[in-house]
Amino acid sequence: MNEEIKVIKDDRGVEYKCLTYTSRFTGETDVAFDIQQYMNNGNMYIGLGCNEEGYLEPFADLTVNLGDTTPNYCAYVDTNNLPDAETFIADNELGTFTGFVKRSGYCEYPLYMFNPDKLRELCPDGIAMYEKNKGIVLENKQKNETR
Template identity: 65%
Template sequence: MDNEKKQVTYNSSITGETQVTFDIQQYMNNMAMFIGLMCNEDGYEEPFGDVTVNLSVAAPNYCGYLNVNDMPDIEKFITDNDLGEFT
């Protein structure tokens, strides 16, 4: 079985291109979907950025609120990689 995570390219207007993998979990307080991006720095997997944010108003199932403040290019990343649709 292949345990390699699929890498995709996050193209940031601030830091340029970075190869990232997904970290999909749940927020502990309300079990809402958390999506983060991980990158490889000097052979170690490290957090790159949080795709979602946890707001007090719950998002519908299989939906999340995007972290556009910390990741201003996240909408383009989602569109370019056909990762979801906006509601």
């Protein structure tokens, strides 16, 4: 089930690409993506925001920082606070489970490899900054296609 990307606009006219997050607690919410990095290790951070009365407000953190450095495009998913997160990721082809988990307190957090192409679609500025900061150089597809 691959959901369609929607666009919401805030009161200032800023557009955000969104997917629908379905929660057993809150129902359906259109969420926009915020991609950044955790300061202590440079790992990928993915936050979700929702439109509240014309403004983008924080909805939840999709990822959690557990201290150790993860491979590029990988992050631990906060299944403690978002128990439906893995279904959301799978349904929207956002990433794949690596098979690794890390325990913190009473919870185990799955490590996901996120799909960079899908993240570029949803949050192009955030993923571009992440890649720049990580030193990830992308092959210029346009140059290769013209040769």
